[in-house]
Amino acid sequence: MSTVPGGIPIPVDWYLYLSAALFMVGAVGILTRRNLFIMLFSLELMMNAVNINLVGFSGFHQNMTGQNFVLFTMAIAAAEAAVGLAIATALFRNKKTLMVDLFDTMKG
Amino acid sequence: MVEKILFIIFAVLTVAGAIGTITRKNMIHGLLLLVFTFLNVAAIFFLTQAYFVAMIQILVYAGAIMVLFVFVLMFLNLRSFQQEKQTHRQRWIALVLSVLVLVEFVAVLYGVTKAKYGFSLASVQGGYSPDQIAAAGGNNQVFAKALFNDMLLPFEVASVVLLVAMVGAIIMVKKEKHGQMATRQWEPGAEPALDVAEEEV
Numbered sequence: 001m002s003t004v005p006g007g008i009p010i011p012v013d014w015y016l017y018l019s020a021a022l023f024m025v026g027a028v029g030i031l032t033r034r035n036l037f038i039m040l041f042s043l044e045l046m047m048n049a050v051n052i053n054l055v056g057f058s059g060f061h062q063n064m065t066g067q068n069f070v071l072f073t074m075a076i077a078a079a080e081a082a083v084g085l086a087i088a089t090a091l092f093r094n095k096k097t098l099m100v101d102l103f104d105t106m107k108g
Numbered sequence: 109m110v111e112k113i114l115f116i117i118f119a120v121l122t123v124a125g126a127i128g129t130i131t132r133k134n135m136i137h138g139l140l141l142l143v144f145t146f147l148n149v150a151a152i153f154f155l156t157q158a159y160f161v162a163m164i165q166i167l168v169y170a171g172a173i174m175v176l177f178v179f180v181l182m183f184l185n186l187r188s189f190q191q192e193k194q195t196h197r198q199r200w201i202a203l204v205l206s207v208l209v210l211v212e213f214v215a216v217l218y219g220v221t222k223a224k225y226g227f228s229l230a231s232v233q234g235g236y237s238p239d240q241i242a243a244a245g246g247n248n249q250v251f252a253k254a255l256f257n258d259m260l261l262p263f264e265v266a267s268v269v270l271l272v273a274m275v276g277a278i279i280m281v282k283k284e285k286h287g288q289m290a291t292r293q294w295e296p297g298a299e300p301a302l303d304v305a306e307e308e309v
Binding site: 007008009010011012013014015016017018020021022023024025026027028029031032033034035037038040041042044045048051052055056058059062063064065067068070071072074075076077078079080081082083085086087088089090092098099101 | 109111112115116119122123126127129130132135138139142145146149152153155156157158160161164165168169172173176177180181183184189192193194195196198199202203206207209210213214217218221222236237238250251253254255258259262263266267269270272273274276277278280281
């Protein structure tokens with residue numbers, strides 16, 4: 001068990017397993033769903049998985065840098081949510097749908 | 109011991125909420141389950157004694173960002189999306205590959221953390237044990253000191269990123285004046301007239 005004496009009593013591997021599970025759930029959401037909003041939700045899930053890793057290692061290494069980085073991740077997540085929702089609104093206004101495979105104007 | 113039991117409970121609830129989020133047909137249900145997931149993640153942060161981050165998780169993530177999502181969702185006609193097919197054609201292969209990657213993650217993590225194959229995770233203690241944090245005035249004090257001393261430049265850069273995202277969001281949502289697309293008012297290859305160029309901007 002990877003714990004530190006006098007530190008957080010939860011082993012750091014548990015954070016890693018939880019984070020991996022949450023990240024892969026988010027990845028499944030991105031890969032399988034057609035709905036643009038569910039894909040944005042899945043992105044948020046994956047970012048939260050990263051945050052769990054950062055906080056877990058912050059407790060394990062007894063270092064504040066991990067927790068500081070969570071703040072930056074949240075700032076980027078807020079920016080991503082704002083821009084993503086703006087793009088979704090603009091797309092919905094032009095195409096009247098949110099299913100991503102119908103946005104094929106550029107034949108990607 | 110209590111912390112471990114609580115961690116397991118919250119971890120199971122987190123993953124369950126996440127799976128619920130990506131399987132709902134109704135986007136509002138998915139959004140509420142996502143908020144539930146975020147609150148459980150905040151509880152895990154509390155268990156790690158990262159109190160400030162946990163409060164920010166609740167206030168900013170489960171509060172502000174999710175309210176933004178609710179606002180935009182309410183502008184749309186939600187009923188029309190439920191009758192359509194919800195998943196891509198490649199859903200099964202994506203699911204299988206994702207499960208394989210998860211198995212790979214777990215195998216690698218097990219190998220690294222159990223010190224069976226020559227690796228072991230060593231704690232590099234930077235001098236913030238829970239006792240020292242309590243002596244220095246609590247999590248908020250230590251967090252703020254680390255943030256505004258070591259991380260001052262990234263903090264300022266983050267504020268610039270937020271400003272740029274705000275401006276970009278406003279420009280993208282703004283309605284065009286004439287119809288759907290801005291029409292081109294000059295011939296290709298020719299220079300636009302000055303008044304036209306100003307109007308385009």
